[in-house]
Amino acid sequence: MVLASASAVFAQEAQRQGKTDYILAVSWQPGFCETRPKRKECAAQAGAQRDATHFSLHGLWPMKKSYCGVAADIKARDRKGGWTELPQLAMTTETAARLQVAMPGTQSGLDRHQWLRSGTCYGGTADHYFQTQLRFLDELNGSAVQALFSGRIGREVTEAEVKQAFDVGFGEGAGERVRMRCEKAGARNVITGLTIGLSGDVSGAAGLSGLVLAAGRTDFKCPRGVVDAAGIQ
Template sequence: MYRLFLFLLFFTLSLFGRYDAAAVKMCPAFDNMKHTKNTGHVVLHPEESYTVLQKHKGQMLLLLKGENPAQRWVDEECFSEESKNTESKKKIAYTKHTKKYENSAKHQDLLLALSWHNAFCETHRSRKECQRSLFSFGKNSYREDRFVLHGLWPQPREKVYCNVAQDLVSLDKHRQWNRLPEPELDAKLKEELSKVMPGVISNLHRHEWIKHGTCYGSGAQNYFEKAVRLTEQVNRSKVSQFFLRNMGKSVTLQQVRYQFDSSFGKGAGKRVELRCYNGLISELWLHLGSEGDDLASMLKNGKAIYSRCQRGIVDRAGYGR
């Protein structure tokens, strides 16, 4: 009876000790007090309310319904007003830095990564951009017989997250791309980007802007306009025609580079790298120089590159080779 009384007393105190509080900053929610594990990469979001179970040594135990485990530990500063003021200053600073950076465009080497969408979907069948319409009746969609945009990456590759707040970096690294800010693009460019980058439906464009676009040297509109135009130039070239003719067949790096030379000038092919996975050509990486507005001149000024992949199959639409 005494034990039952103590249990009921503890349960009652725990129940009444609970309260809801709004987070003031983005924080990871850990399974334990030592912060060594975060199952599901759960993150708190500013201005959302959470149930607080208890406080202990600068930490708070929360009840997050729908998560497993549901009880999570976070730093107390995630809910403090002082932290909120600090975060506001950080956001203001981020906005100012971004605007300043947008007005200081610099020429730099770039890497244009183009995916062969059919090969991508062989190993990413559950992705939204890989779902085929029930009314396609065997006809290939735009993305299934052209190269699609993966990204345009300022070089060197280590140059990422320029002037980006740490909370956004954390979201990106945990692949919570749906919570990243939408790049500011006009309606026409949004439509064009959705066509050449099927991954927009999975918020790939938000990831690419935060990680790489912020280092481009100008705003999102200019960054994605450049990426779209360069992708379209490849898809209008002999390179794209060559891949269409050889779907289901194995082609060599030498053949691909020859097509680039024929389309964009002698030596262009030396700047092209094949990326392969499980015997399939998954991507083309084009190493572009800093000078020029079109693909031919940018390839001419790019760096010659060694390609580890020397041969691969051009995958057909649908699953299986």
């Protein structure tokens, strides 16, 4: 009994002192589009689309690394925007097709930007980089977190509710590794997305739960926000 108690204390301490290796960024696309209506991916957003009720992919960011091995001229082009003019990525037809659904921002070249800025520091191919993110996104969209958001469309969620949903879906303490992004849209504070800390080998078969719980804690930032519905309000 003493050994079991000591192990629990050790695990809790490890969680408190965890170091974040990666950030998984996901968007709540209706809120994102509410604040950026001129983006290509926002012009045709509708309630029947998957991104109206599920999280969308934004990126997987290695901490404190960017543009690994990227030529200076390509890096300069990326930083100026106009991402659709950047070099196309080498991906299988299957991965590219899945990414177009999971990452609406591909219409603006977001996938090319994310690969140059962050994927080049990932240590693998573009195909594997995005396959990894698609796997994580599927886990998130199959969890209590997505259920909470889809059930609150048009209404607010609070910090406590989001953290609890993460704890239910990915283990106690997971909610302490999440930050919610919100922006003002008129008088409303709308949720535009989440950033989730990860730590460990993300390139293997590890699930989100262990990777999230191994990461360091973070401030939640946005105490409450509206889960926006598709279409400009």
